[in-house]
Amino acid sequence: MSILVLGTVALDTIRAPFGIRKNIIGGSAAHFSMAARLFTKVSLVAVVGDDFPRRQINFLISKGLDLTSLQIKKGKTFHWVGEYKCDLNIALTLKTELGVLAQFKPQILKEQRKIGYVFLANVDPDIQRSLLGLMHAPKLVALDSMNYWINTKRKSLLRLLKEVDIYLANEQEALCLSQESNLIHAAKSLHRIGARMVLIKKGEDGVLFYNGESFFSLPAYPAERVIDSTGAGDTFAGGFMGYLARTGGRFNGQKIKEALAYGSVAASFNVEGFGLERTSRLVLRDINNRLAKFRKCVLF
């Protein structure tokens, strides 16, 4: 089955120990899609300004993405400027320019309403809710957010939690939204609040998953060459959802664990280059080859 992703397509400027990139494609929906496309058809719902280069649109199309619901509006594309210092896991935000994102109202085609797998990547929770309202009985809905919305639209986000199957968060977000001081308690609390399943992304320390009954835990793939970790969480989500959508069927424990492993492997490629440099050159065979290595690295 195919996937619909709502999120941002941005122009990112990134300073890191291994180099600088100006105005490269970034954003939650772009990173997610570049991994998810390896598994299934992906329809992208986002907005860019009329400054977004045509060749970048062509690049996204050449990667097989369905851009029929990518709006191009008069104004500036969402622009993020970030810096990484010694710790390549921690991005310092130097500048955020919302541009056309400030007025974003997602619209989709009638046939897109029936898409079974929906990923609500990080945007305003009210925008996420409005998109979700357009969908016809999706099979699986996953939700991501960020501290900014947890702090400014907490109520709206908590309400949305009850309407999704999986809530994805990084450590800080999970602790902040649940107001717990321990990830195990945070996962349980977010489940009680309403998310059927909770997926906590811990970067280089792996992931923790809770389905309301049991915990699953996976380390990260040991990445030796970290260049830029921007978008690693969304790339993880792309591999995770991509695998679930491709294989379909019931979400039993075994399938979820396999999907977590696919997500980890996808994220491990993302950090090896700036922006989409590495993930845009992947084919599914690369993912499967590394998954085999990952199995050796973690199975006992």
Add this chain to the structure above:
Amino acid sequence: MSILVLGTVALDTIRAPFGIRKNIIGGSAAHFSMAARLFTKVSLVAVVGDDFPRRQINFLISKGLDLTSLQIKKGKTFHWVGEYKCDLNIALTLKTELGVLAQFKPQILKEQRKIGYVFLANVDPDIQRSLLGLMHAPKLVALDSMNYWINTKRKSLLRLLKEVDIYLANEQEALCLSQESNLIHAAKSLHRIGARMVLIKKGEDGVLFYNGESFFSLPAYPAERVIDSTGAGDTFAGGFMGYLARTGGRFNGQKIKEALAYGSVAASFNVEGFGLERTSRLVLRDINNRLAKFRKCVLF
């Protein structure tokens, strides 16, 4: 085969959110032994003062430990006072009184020199070296240390690294001794310096293992009820070495991974009570039962 452990037997005073304990048995060798004894015979090499309660000696003997090389010297037992606040993974040291540990010269029986598995738990690296010099061709030697020795006896510790099979460190120690900013690079660097294998303990984020060729990685067992994490790293080492000593044979990748899982499970029990409260009541069946749960939690 049996295990010889050199380290500390201490009296610990611990303040934590769930309670306070005064002068309970602690120390690296005590925590290690309480896990390792579940797998094989353990000979403990340490020193206590004449203030160490006789009933505590009897308690250690009742757990099957060989105390023939536990010295009882005139003076005070090593005493550590620590506190845990919100983050139960981070101990704040309030007081350290070395007592008789300051003059410790380990001595062992002639028959103990032939013990095949040696764990050099955290004490002065010169003391660790002197004990190692007494051993006759041990099959496996593992070494632990701490930031204090990395800072004050760096050269001595680096020299010792070349003489051991496995160097165990927590994240901070691994980064500090290797002078790297990334755990993968730290493990490789410590291997180049001389440790045949490197085991980095990341607490609730699991472990990373490097054998000079490949990395193995395991998450921690998801511990829901953390009371006191003092000694968790040594308990991990006890389960890890205990399993290796019990099963013997060659240290191939599969066996190492199983041993890492046993270590993780042992540590997960340790944090459920103060000091040795929980681990001293364990039998091997408890470990095996939880290992089965752990497998479900991490295998995909």
